[in-house]
Amino acid sequence: MSDSRASEPLSPDVSLVPDAAYTHKGLTYPLGRRAPESGELIPLAEGVGWARLPIPGSLKHINVWALDDGDAVALVDTGLNIAECRAGWEALFEGPLAGRRVGRILCTHFHPDHLGLAGWLAGRFDVPLWMTRGEWLFARMLAADVRDAPPREAIAYWRAAGWDEERIAREETKGWGRFAAMMSAVPVSFVRFADGDLLRIGGRDWRIVVGCGHSPEHGCLWDEAGGLLIAGDQVLPRITSNVSLSLSEPEADPLGDWLASIDKLRRLPDDLLVLPSHGEPFTGLHARLDALAHGHRDRLDALHRRLAEPARAVDCFGTLFARRIEDNMMGLATGEAMAHLRRLEVEGRARREVRGGVHWYEAR
Numbered sequence: 001m002s003d004s005r006a007s008e009p010l011s012p013d014v015s016l017v018p019d020a021a022y023t024h025k026g027l028t029y030p031l032g033r034r035a036p037e038s039g040e041l042i043p044l045a046e047g048v049g050w051a052r053l054p055i056p057g058s059l060k061h062i063n064v065w066a067l068d069d070g071d072a073v074a075l076v077d078t079g080l081n082i083a084e085c086r087a088g089w090e091a092l093f094e095g096p097l098a099g100r101r102v103g104r105i106l107c108t109h110f111h112p113d114h115l116g117l118a119g120w121l122a123g124r125f126d127v128p129l130w131m132t133r134g135e136w137l138f139a140r141m142l143a144a145d146v147r148d149a150p151p152r153e154a155i156a157y158w159r160a161a162g163w164d165e166e167r168i169a170r171e172e173t174k175g176w177g178r179f180a181a182m183m184s185a186v187p188v189s190f191v192r193f194a195d196g197d198l199l200r201i202g203g204r205d206w207r208i209v210v211g212c213g214h215s216p217e218h219g220c221l222w223d224e225a226g227g228l229l230i231a232g233d234q235v236l237p238r239i240t241s242n243v244s245l246s247l248s249e250p251e252a253d254p255l256g257d258w259l260a261s262i263d264k265l266r267r268l269p270d271d272l273l274v275l276p277s278h279g280e281p282f283t284g285l286h287a288r289l290d291a292l293a294h295g296h297r298d299r300l301d302a303l304h305r306r307l308a309e310p311a312r313a314v315d316c317f318g319t320l321f322a323r324r325i326e327d328n329m330m331g332l333a334t335g336e337a338m339a340h341l342r343r344l345e346v347e348g349r350a351r352r353e354v355r356g357g358v359h360w361y362e363a364r
């Protein structure tokens, strides 16, 4: 964006005429492979800008959104609490957002790549954080829980999943409370939005659509009139969101929640431009939701076949994941395997037997 319009409200860039649009696996990417560089804000629609912050690991980036909000701008999601993400914001505040007043921060869910800099941004501009109560409470709870050693529930969880005693002993030396380290201080107060609420932001009305399974009360923002869906991690175009059985609620059924959320989002119009947190904006919401549901059903069926012989969560990685699970993926893979096993149990397709604290599942 040129400097002459740096402090003007966001408006669509005519150079974005979609000659680069392409279709892949039933989804259409109207902007082609274009994505914001550091310090760049790509206008997607009147008053809606797309920026990107770098994050380490396989995700590589998170998308964040700037929405015109009267004489201010509202920011949606914030990046991790790391120098690279703070530098990304600085580049935006010196560039396309120079001269703009930040009026509020909205977060889709509590994960550190989304909420990590919310406290930093809210403090810097002295503005409120908006999110669902479930996500805010979860963040506040986790951030306050820092200990020298993992709680007994964590050790029981790892043992239940089939981790060996050597790995558990290694984890016991690491302390507890990594979440807090990834966050700027989570604001003590917040403004709640809840499922079905209508938020007026600038000239647009955004309906809150809550999903569960990836996080407790994930808020998506749906602009019906404008045909936009800020999807957070609830619908991603190329990767599947992690759905893990959480330590907080080991008897929950997050994959059941996730599949129900897919059904719920399937009731939104198919022609929305979906703005995901990772990957590029796309159309083809229903095709993507169908593919996500199908993928999980497929894996549940494969897992059911695997359970002809009794198995623990760690025995199921080969059935559930295409790639080898390295040490740094162990936690996520375990949570995901536990969620799938628990789903089979809830569906009545597997039975669980606990022997010496280890959960063995068998098909039924």
Ligand SMILES: [Zn+2]
Pocket (backbone or CB within 6 Å): 109, 111, 214, 215, 233
């Ligand atoms: Zn997430």
